[in-house]
Amino acid sequence: MGVAASIEDVRGRKPSTESLATLVADDMQAVNALIIDRMQSQVSLIPQLAGHLVAAGGKRIRPMLTLAAARMCGYPGPRHIGLATCVEFIHTATLLHDDVVDESDLRRGLASANSVWGNKSSVLVGDFLFSRSFELMVEDGSLPVLAILSRASSIIAEGEVMQLMTTNDTSTTEDAYLNVVRAKTAELFAAACRIGAVVADRPKGEELALESYGMNLGIAFQLIDDVLDYAAVQAKLGKTVGDDFREGKITLPIVLAYSQGDESEQAFWRRTLEELDQRPEDLDRAMDLLSRYDALSGTIDRARQYGANALAALEAFGPGPEKDAFIELVDFCIERAY
Amino acid sequence: MGVAASIEDVRGRKPSTESLATLVADDMQAVNALIIDRMQSQVSLIPQLAGHLVAAGGKRIRPMLTLAAARMCGYPGPRHIGLATCVEFIHTATLLHDDVVDESDLRRGLASANSVWGNKSSVLVGDFLFSRSFELMVEDGSLPVLAILSRASSIIAEGEVMQLMTTNDTSTTEDAYLNVVRAKTAELFAAACRIGAVVADRPKGEELALESYGMNLGIAFQLIDDVLDYAAVQAKLGKTVGDDFREGKITLPIVLAYSQGDESEQAFWRRTLEELDQRPEDLDRAMDLLSRYDALSGTIDRARQYGANALAALEAFGPGPEKDAFIELVDFCIERAY
Numbered sequence: 001m002g003v004a005a006s007i008e009d010v011r012g013r014k015p016s017t018e019s020l021a022t023l024v025a026d027d028m029q030a031v032n033a034l035i036i037d038r039m040q041s042q043v044s045l046i047p048q049l050a051g052h053l054v055a056a057g058g059k060r061i062r063p064m065l066t067l068a069a070a071r072m073c074g075y076p077g078p079r080h081i082g083l084a085t086c087v088e089f090i091h092t093a094t095l096l097h098d099d100v101v102d103e104s105d106l107r108r109g110l111a112s113a114n115s116v117w118g119n120k121s122s123v124l125v126g127d128f129l130f131s132r133s134f135e136l137m138v139e140d141g142s143l144p145v146l147a148i149l150s151r152a153s154s155i156i157a158e159g160e161v162m163q164l165m166t167t168n169d170t171s172t173t174e175d176a177y178l179n180v181v182r183a184k185t186a187e188l189f190a191a192a193c194r195i196g197a198v199v200a201d202r203p204k205g206e207e208l209a210l211e212s213y214g215m216n217l218g219i220a221f222q223l224i225d226d227v228l229d230y231a232a233v234q235a236k237l238g239k240t241v242g243d244d245f246r247e248g249k250i251t252l253p254i255v256l257a258y259s260q261g262d263e264s265e266q267a268f269w270r271r272t273l274e275e276l277d278q279r280p281e282d283l284d285r286a287m288d289l290l291s292r293y294d295a296l297s298g299t300i301d302r303a304r305q306y307g308a309n310a311l312a313a314l315e316a317f318g319p320g321p322e323k324d325a326f327i328e329l330v331d332f333c334i335e336r337a338y
Numbered sequence: 339m340g341v342a343a344s345i346e347d348v349r350g351r352k353p354s355t356e357s358l359a360t361l362v363a364d365d366m367q368a369v370n371a372l373i374i375d376r377m378q379s380q381v382s383l384i385p386q387l388a389g390h391l392v393a394a395g396g397k398r399i400r401p402m403l404t405l406a407a408a409r410m411c412g413y414p415g416p417r418h419i420g421l422a423t424c425v426e427f428i429h430t431a432t433l434l435h436d437d438v439v440d441e442s443d444l445r446r447g448l449a450s451a452n453s454v455w456g457n458k459s460s461v462l463v464g465d466f467l468f469s470r471s472f473e474l475m476v477e478d479g480s481l482p483v484l485a486i487l488s489r490a491s492s493i494i495a496e497g498e499v500m501q502l503m504t505t506n507d508t509s510t511t512e513d514a515y516l517n518v519v520r521a522k523t524a525e526l527f528a529a530a531c532r533i534g535a536v537v538a539d540r541p542k543g544e545e546l547a548l549e550s551y552g553m554n555l556g557i558a559f560q561l562i563d564d565v566l567d568y569a570a571v572q573a574k575l576g577k578t579v580g581d582d583f584r585e586g587k588i589t590l591p592i593v594l595a596y597s598q599g600d601e602s603e604q605a606f607w608r609r610t611l612e613e614l615d616q617r618p619e620d621l622d623r624a625m626d627l628l629s630r631y632d633a634l635s636g637t638i639d640r641a642r643q644y645g646a647n648a649l650a651a652l653e654a655f656g657p658g659p660e661k662d663a664f665i666e667l668v669d670f671c672i673e674r675a676y
Contacts, residue, residue, distance in 0.1 A: 043496045045503060097465060101458040120439040123461055124498045127435060127468070131491035134472055138484045146476045146484065153469035158381045160462045165383060 015331035024067040034085045063088040069196020072322035089133035096126035152191035159183025168248040186218025209316035216310035223303035226251035248273040253295040260293045353669035362405040372423045401426040407534020410660035427471035434464035490529035497521025506586040524556025547654035554648035561641040564589035586611040595633040
C-alpha cells in the first residue's frame with residue numbers, strides 16, 4: 001500500500017497541512033508579524049513589492065517546518081520565530097528571482113511581481129530580502145545556523161543554474177533532473193527542518209534525521225508539482241495547465257516519457273521542448289504520450305518512495321503531535337496528485 | 339587648493355592606485371587565488387560566467403581597501419584574505435545584477451555577462467556569488483563582520499531600488515541623489531574599510547574612522563564616475579560617452595543643470611530623460627547645458643569635498659605606508675576627472 005492510502009484509511013479524511021498549521025498557529029502569527037516588520041524599508045517600493053507576494057499567501061510550509069521541528073526537539077524559547085522568518089525570506093527572494101528567470105505572469109494565483117513592477121524591481125527586492133534574511137540570522141547569532149542556511153542558499157542558486165541548463169534539453173537524465181530538484185527545492189526544506197534541531201541544541205543525529213526528512217519531503221513535493229503541471233486540478237491553484245510544457249521545461253514526467261519513446265515521439269519532444277516550435281494541438285499529444293508511458297503515475301511512484309524515506313527519517317523521534325503533523329504532511333504532499 | 343593639486347605638487351606625478359596595489363600585492367595574489375577557488379562549482383556555467391567577469395579584471399579597489407585597512411590596523415594574521423574575497427564577491431554579484439537592471443552590453447570594456455549568457459544566468463550566478471560570500475564569512479566566524487557585511491548588502495539593495503525609482507525622474511533632488519550614492523556605492527567601500535579594523539580587533543573609534551574614510555571615498559568615487567560618463571576620457575575605459583544620458587539616468591551633473599535651467603531647458607531634460615524621446619543632436623545639447631551651468635565642475639567640487647572628509651577621517655591613524663596609499667587613493671579618485 002502507498003503511504004497516503006494508509007493514513008486516509010486510519011483517519012477517514014484527506015491529509016492536509018491543517019494539523020501542522022494548527023499546531024504552530026501562534027508561532028506562525030509571530031512569524032507573519034516579523035515578516036511584515038522586517039520587510040519594511042524607507043524605500044517604499046520594497047515593502048510594496050514584497051507585501052504583494054506576502055499578501056498572496058502561499059502555504060508557508062518552509063517556516064512551519066522550522067517551527068514544528070524546533071518544537072518536536074523540545075525547544076522552549078523564541079529564537080525559532082526569527083529563524084523561520086529567515087527561511088521564508090530566502091524562499092521569497094528565490095520566488096522573485098525565479099519568476100524573472102521563468103518570465104512568469106502568475107504567482108500564487110495573482111499577477112507575479114515582475115509582471116506588475118518589472119524584472120528589475122523583482123531582482124533588486126529579491127536581493128534585499130536575501131540580505132535581510134542574513135541580517136536576521138546574524139541577530140540570532142548562531143554560526144551553525146548561518147553555516148546551514150548560507151550553504152543552502154549557494155546550493156539553491158546552483159540548482160537554479162542547473163535547471164536553466166537542462167531547460168530545453170531533452171537528453172536530461174533522471175539522475176541529472178533529480179540533482180536539480182535536490183538543489184533547487186529540497187535543500188531549503190532540509191535546511192528549514194535541520195535548524196529546528198540546531199536551535200534546540202539536539203545531538204547531530206537528530207539534526208541529520210530532520211535534514212533527511214526535509215530533503216526527501218522536498219523531493220516528493222517537487223515531483224508532485226511536476227505532475228500537477230499536467231493535471232486538471234491545476235486550475236484550482238490559479239495556475240495554467242501545461243506551463244512547464246510551453247516553457248520547454250524538462251521535468252520528470254518528460255524524462256520518463258522521452259526515454260521510453262520511439263524515434264518519432266522523441267522528435268516530437270525535441271521540436272516542442274528544444275526548438276519550442278509548438279502548435280495548438282501539441283499539448284494534447286504531449287498528454288497522450290505521458291499517459292501512454294505512465295509518466296505521471298511513474299513520477300508519483302517515485303515521489304511515494306521519497307515520501308517513505310521521509311517517514312523513515314522520523315523514526316529518530318518519539319511520538320507526539322509534531323511528529324504526527326510531519327507524517328501527515330508527507331501524505332498531503334503525495335495526495336495532492338489525486 | 340584642492341586635494342589633488344597639492345599632492346601632485348609634492349610628488350611631481352599623477353596619483354594612481356599603484357602604491358596601494360604594490361603594498362598589498364602579496365595579499366591580493368592570495369585573494370585572487372581564493373576568488374578562483376571559491377567561485378568553482380560542479381555547475382560549469384557558474385565558473386564560466388563568474389570567470390568572465392573576474393578575468394576582465396577591474397581595479398579590485400574594494401578588496402584592496404580591506405587588505406590595507408587590516409594592515410594599517412596592525413593585523414598580522416591571514417583572515418583579511420578571506421574577508422577581502424567576501425567583499426569582492428558581494429561587489430561582483432552586484433555588478434551582475436546591475437548589468438541586468440541597466441541592460442548594459444559592456445562591463446570593464448568587455449561584453450557584459452548578461453549580453454553573452456543572458457539575463458537569467460546573470461541573476462542566478464549573482465545569487466550564487468552572494469551566497470558564497472556569506473559562506474566564506476561564516477567560515478571566518480566573526481559575527482561583527484557578518485553584521486557589517488549583511489547590513490551593507492541590504493543597504494546596497496535598497497540603494498539600487500532607490501536608483502531605479504529616480505531613473506527618469508528629473509525632479510530628483512541633490513539630497514535624494516546623494517542618498518542613492520551612499521547606499522548603492524559608498525556603503526560597500528565603508529564596510530570594506532571597517533572590517534579591516536574589526537579583524538585587527540581595534541577600538542570602535544578606529545572602526546568608525548575607517549568606515550567614514552570608505553564612505554566619503556565611495557561618494558567621491560561615484561560622483562567622479564558620473565562626471566566621466568560625460569567626459570572624453572571615457573573612451574579609454576572601454577565605455578561609451580553618454581550612456582547615463584541615453585538610459586535616462588539622473589546623476590548629479592543632471593540634477594545641477596536641471597535645477598538651474600530655464601523652462602525650455604527643463605522641458606528638454608524631461609523630454610530626453612523622462613520620456614526618453616532622444617534625437618541624434620540631443621547629447622551635444624546636453625553637454626552644452628552641463629557646461630553652461632558648470633554642472634561637471636560643480637560635481638567635481640562636491641567630490642573634492644567628500645575627498646577632504648575622507649582625508650580628515652584618516653587623522654585617527656599614525657603615519658605609515660598604508661595611510662599614504664589611502665591618501666593617494668583619494669587624490670587618484672578625484673584626478674580621474676581630468
